[in-house]
Amino acid sequence: MSEPSENHVLVIGASGLDVVSRLDGVLRPGTSNPANIRTSFGGVARNVAENLARLGQPVKLLTVIGRDRLGEEILAHTRQSGVDVTHVHRTEKYPSGFYMSVLDADGTRQFGFDDMRVMDELTEAYLLYHSDLFEQSALIFLDANLPEPAMALAFTLAQKYHLPVCADPTSASLALRLSPHLRHLKLIAPNSVEAGILTGRPFDSSDRDAALEAARYLVNQGVETVFVTLAEFGVCYATSKTMGHLPALRTQIIDPTGAGDALTAAAIFALLNNLDVDDAARLGLSAAALTLRCPGTVLPDLTLEKLYSELAL
Numbered sequence: 102m103s104e105p106s107e108n109h110v111l112v113i114g115a116s117g118l119d120v121v122s123r124l125d126g127v128l129r130p131g132t133s134n135p136a137n138i139r140t141s142f143g144g145v146a147r148n149v150a151e152n153l154a155r156l157g158q159p160v161k162l163l164t165v166i167g168r169d170r171l172g173e174e175i176l177a178h179t180r181q182s183g184v185d186v187t188h189v190h191r192t193e194k195y196p197s198g199f200y201m202s203v204l205d206a207d208g209t210r211q212f213g214f215d216d217m218r219v220m221d222e223l224t225e226a227y228l229l230y231h232s233d234l235f236e237q238s239a240l241i242f243l244d245a246n247l248p249e250p251a252m253a254l255a256f257t258l259a260q261k262y263h264l265p266v267c268a269d270p271t272s273a274s275l276a277l278r279l280s281p282h283l284r285h286l287k288l289i290a291p292n293s294v295e296a297g298i299l300t301g302r303p304f305d306s307s308d309r310d311a312a313l314e315a316a317r318y319l320v321n322q323g324v325e326t327v328f329v330t331l332a333e334f335g336v337c338y339a340t341s342k343t344m345g346h347l348p349a350l351r352t353q354i355i356d357p358t359g360a361g362d363a364l365t366a367a368a369i370f371a372l373l374n375n376l377d378v379d380d381a382a383r384l385g386l387s388a389a390a391l392t393l394r395c396p397g398t399v400l401p402d403l404t405l406e407k408l409y410s411e412l413a414l
Contacts, residue, residue: 109159109185110369111234113255114146114244115217115271116164116175116189117198119398121358124206136203139356141397142178143200145244145269148359148398152366152388154183155403158373161185161234165222167197182399188231195219208354208393215272220246225254232258240287240373241266242365245275256282265325267369269362270295284323288372290365291315296329309346312337316344326378328368328385330361338382347382350390350411359398363388367408387411 118140125135142151150162162184166172168191175197180186195218202213228251235241235258243255243266259266265287270276276295283289283299296315297303304311309331316327316339329337335348367388371381387408391400400407 108237108239109161109234110150110153110240110242110373111161111163111238112146112150112153112184112242113163113223113228113247114242114269115144115198115220115246116142116147116162116166116179117144117200117215117217117219118171118175119143119358120199120201121204121356122202123204123208123356126206128203128205128211139396141358141399142175143359143398144198145246145271145362146242147175147179147184148362149242149244149269149366149369150184151179151182151399152363152403153370155399155401156366156370156405156408158370159185161188161238163188163190163223163228163231163234165190165192165219165227167191167195167219168193169196171199172197182401188234190222190227192219192222194222202358204356208357210357213272217246221248223247223251225250227251228254228258235259235264236262238262238264240264240369242268242369244269245271245278247278249278252278252282256285260285267365269365270299273298283319286324288326288328288365288369289319289324290328290330290361290368291319292330292332292361306331306334309334309337313339313344313346326372326381328364328382330364330389332357336364336382336386338378340378343378345379345382347379347386350386352390353394355394355396357393359395360389360392363392363399363403370405383412384408 364385
């Protein structure tokens, strides 16, 4: 693989704190449940930015955090990971973003909750003020936490400067925000639930044929490359020229949080460096496997060498 693109990737979207509880046994409503609880810094956009930076790709992050201690810690950690956080906006109106999830004893997510009110402050004015960052970018990545007017402007600026845009639907409640922009996407990486919402055809993650059909549908809507992630069933992918399925790499699951973001970041990194979609999918699965057995949202010692080593096992 060649050296990472010299121009930065501009990542736009959410940052926050993740609190993940993995139950020791069966969930008992109405009482306190023994669990292993961990915290780490998250947010889809922030996670993708950190993964890209750890792979050696220059990254600039546009996000909003509160003027609180948590915001300071998010900023410090993300900067330390190699992401340029010079242009992050801080607001007194809302607290920094927060996400909570409950996993069962096997590591499968049962519930998820988020407080991302702070994203209301990621405004059109904020993006316009930093329009020079668009002009200097190699690629844009955004998550669906962006308010719809800001998202529309991000696509307008990307088109103005002839930039490819990659996106993550983020959640079932936010995925449809991307629907008006599908024809302008270089890459989208929904999970099975999000893909079902975007296509209007719900399906289970075990249904590989339905996932391939969803990927084809999104390509027909104008998306250049589609990865439909299927958790333990791997990933389906499609472009106008090819399509396929790869099984997930066998690995211990400590925490699924962030695995999809790692897959997306590795796939973007691969495509930036002119690998074909099949190899991009393989590197994405490798990144997901490494993250699944990491007790955190991003593997702190992620490298390209680790991705290839995982594939060789």
